[in-house]
Amino acid sequence: MIHPSEIAKMFEQEPLACWNGERLPLSEVRVSVLDRGFLFGDAIYEVIRVYSGKPFLFQDHLNRIQRNLEKMSLPADLGSIQRWIEETISASGFVEASVYIHVTRGVAPRTHRFPDPPPTPNVLIYVAAFHDSYSQFRHSGASVVVVPDQRWKRCDIKSVNLLANCFASEMAHQQGCAEALLSDDSGKLSEGSRSSLFGVKDSVVLTAPLGENILPGITRRLIQQLCEECQLEMREETIHQSQLDEIDELFLTATTMEILPVTRVDDQPIGDGQIGPVSRQLVDAYQKHIERFRNET
Numbered sequence: 001m002i003h004p005s006e007i008a009k010m011f012e013q014e015p016l017a018c019w020n021g022e023r024l025p026l027s028e029v030r031v032s033v034l035d036r037g038f039l040f041g042d043a044i045y046e047v048i049r050v051y052s053g054k055p056f057l058f059q060d061h062l063n064r065i066q067r068n069l070e071k072m073s074l075p076a077d078l079g080s081i082q083r084w085i086e087e088t089i090s091a092s093g094f095v096e097a098s099v100y101i102h103v104t105r106g107v108a109p110r111t112h113r114f115p116d117p118p119p120t121p122n123v124l125i126y127v128a129a130f131h132d133s134y135s136q137f138r139h140s141g142a143s144v145v146v147v148p149d150q151r152w153k154r155c156d157i158k159s160v161n162l163l164a165n166c167f168a169s170e171m172a173h174q175q176g177c178a179e180a181l182l183s184d185d186s187g188k189l190s191e192g193s194r195s196s197l198f199g200v201k202d203s204v205v206l207t208a209p210l211g212e213n214i215l216p217g218i219t220r221r222l223i224q225q226l227c228e229e230c231q232l233e234m235r236e237e238t239i240h241q242s243q244l245d246e247i248d249e250l251f252l253t254a255t256t257m258e259i260l261p262v263t264r265v266d267d268q269p270i271g272d273g274q275i276g277p278v279s280r281q282l283v284d285a286y287q288k289h290i291e292r293f294r295n296e297t
């Protein structure tokens with residue numbers, strides 16, 4: 001067994017956890033092997049970015065947690081989750097951080113159907129110091145690969161069943177790429193393994209419409225708002241793999257990734273292979289939006 005001190009050493013600074021309301025170092029959290037999250041992946045999760053000690057787009061993330069709890073018939077109390085997130089951020093002392101939230105159906109004898117009566121959900125929250133692993137790509141533009149989308153048919157639920165996403169991400173890593181774009185059987189590119197996908201064609205920003213095949217990204221919503229502020233037209237239209245040689249720009253978005261311009265797909269350049277003007281404009285607008293948020297009281 002890995003000793004708790006070894007777990008603590010995996011982080012530069014050990015994250016602070018909150019396990020069902022009790023605060024403790026992450027390495028000291030103990031979970032039953034009968035937890036349905038462990039046995040079946042019967043759990044949802046959420047990731048929130050903290051800038052200057054404040055959770056960014058907090059209400060949007062809380063709304064998505066609530067929608068996921070409802071879609072999974074998970075009887076967890078959102079009010080307690082909100083309070084525990086706020087308290088853990090403030091007790092952690094981390095100013096630039098990310099918050100991971102994980103809600104499982106709880107502990108019950110192993111059986112596929114939902115236990116009756118329902119067990120008490122287990123709620124894990126932890127706050128970790130943030131290290132930006134994308135900064136090198138943000139300036140140069142990222143290379144990505146296209147891989148088949150092998151996920152289940154309810155990708156709108158932010159469930160912890162991420163094996164197909166992990167496979168895709170590992171394939172990208174093995175080819176020296178920052179992310180994998182997921183393609184359905186007909187060649188439509190839905191999103192990344194852990195990000196939303198956007199294209200730019202003739203100055204119009206394109207992204208796949210919401211449906212059960214993609215996660216409704218919180219950052220995706222912010223991009224829609226920033227497009228309005230920048231007077232950029234945005235259209236919900238899925239990009240097909242065969243259109244990539246006509247696309248001018250591509251970029252990915254996610255909570256900790258922010259905006260990541262993509263300059264190569266499967267080793268082929270997008271547009272002229274440089275970060276394009278619309279991507280630059282949106283990266284700039286995103287940074288200004290965060291600065292305003294940092295300075296809000």
Ligand SMILES: Cc1ncc(COP(=O)(O)O)c(C=O)c1O
Nearest residue numbers: 194195196215217218219254255
């Ligand atoms: C599959 C997938 N799509 C999109 C996103 C982006 O979502 P958000 O902007 O809410 O972080 C993520 C983030 O984890 C993801 O895993």
